Amino acid sequence: MTVSEASMVHxxxxxxxxxxxxxxxxxxxxETLEVGDLLEVxxxxxxxxxxxxxxxVEEGHELVQLHAEADGTSTLLIRVAR
Amino acid sequence: xxxxxxxxxxxxxxxYARQILLRGFGGKGQHLLCTQAVEVVDDxxxxxxxxxxxxxxGTPVLGLPVGAFAVDSLRGSNPDVDWNAPVAVRLFSNSExxxxxxxxAVMRVNEDSIAWSFSGEPAPVRxxxxxxxxxxxxxxxxxxxxxxxxxxxxxxxGDAVFSVACAVSIELHQTAAR
Numbered sequence: 001m002t003v004s005e006a007s008m009v010h011x012x013x014x015x016x017x018x019x020x021x022x023x024x025x026x027x028x029x030x031e032t033l034e035v036g037d038l039l040e041v042x043x044x045x046x047x048x049x050x051x052x053x054x055x056x057v058e059e060g061h062e063l064v065q066l067h068a069e070a071d072g073t074s075t076l077l078i079r080v081a082r
Numbered sequence: 083x084x085x086x087x088x089x090x091x092x093x094x095x096x097x098y099a100r101q102i103l104l105r106g107f108g109g110k111g112q113h114l115l116c117t118q119a120v121e122v123v124d125d126x127x128x129x130x131x132x133x134x135x136x137x138x139x140g141t142p143v144l145g146l147p148v149g150a151f152a153v154d155s156l157r158g159s160n161p162d163v164d165w166n167a168p169v170a171v172r173l174f175s176n177s178e179x180x181x182x183x184x185x186x187a188v189m190r191v192n193e194d195s196i197a198w199s200f201s202g203e204p205a206p207v208r209x210x211x212x213x214x215x216x217x218x219x220x221x222x223x224x225x226x227x228x229x230x231x232x233x234x235x236x237x238x239x240g241d242a243v244f245s246v247a248c249a250v251s252i253e254l255h256q257t258a259a260r
Binding site for chain 1: 090095096099100102103105108109110
């Protein structure tokens with residue numbers, strides 16, 4: 001897991017995690033961020049790709065972008081909303 | 083500025099992962115569950131069930147009688163529990179309502195009802211007609227309510243009484259002759 005706090009864009013790599021730990025990592029980090037901050041999450045696999053964005057929205061945050069990478073990973077951009 | 087660092091260590095995150103996922107819990111909620119204790123004044127099957135659920139969720143439960151199933155097996159069931167955490171909620175069944183003093187809440191848990199108070203003695207329960215649902219259902223339900231009290235979610239909604247009755251009917255239908 002790597003987190004960059006150099007700017008208001010935070011980064012989290014959960015490529016090596018499996019559900020449900022994928023969203024646990026995301027949720028724990030989102031709790032510590034300020035409203036309006038951005039979190040970029042890199043994940044891999046069909047199940048995390050299905051579950052993490054859905055859970056992010058259910059928690060009341062905004063899913064800004066979802067981008068599939070050539071290496072099979074995906075990147076989510078989340079804006080902290082609460 | 084950060085809104086605060088989650089005070090859970092990695093073994094705690096692994097142990098409580100599925101609970102952390104629940105709405106209203108999260109890392110901060112789990113920390114609240116791990117840092118406040120529940121004291122049990124009486125000993126009953128319902129309270130033992132509630133205690134088992136609470137300890138599994140990270141909350142220390144004090145006051146169960148030594149030698150009962152509870153003390154030894156509960157302490158062994160979750161090595162993560164902080165048994166020195168301050169008492170926030172006191173549970174009782176049959177005795178007089180325990181002094182509230184500095185507590186967040188007191189809760190009376192019987193075979194068919196749960197009543198709690200943030201200000202004094204829980205209100206009396208009007209028994210409902212029907213079959214008592216039994217200690218497992220009521221005990222686990224009481225544990226869920228205690229967790230919400232520890233999370234601070236019920237404090238604003240005030241005192242409450244929750245009574246439960248259910249009837250179970252089992253019918254055997256013969257579908258083929260021997």
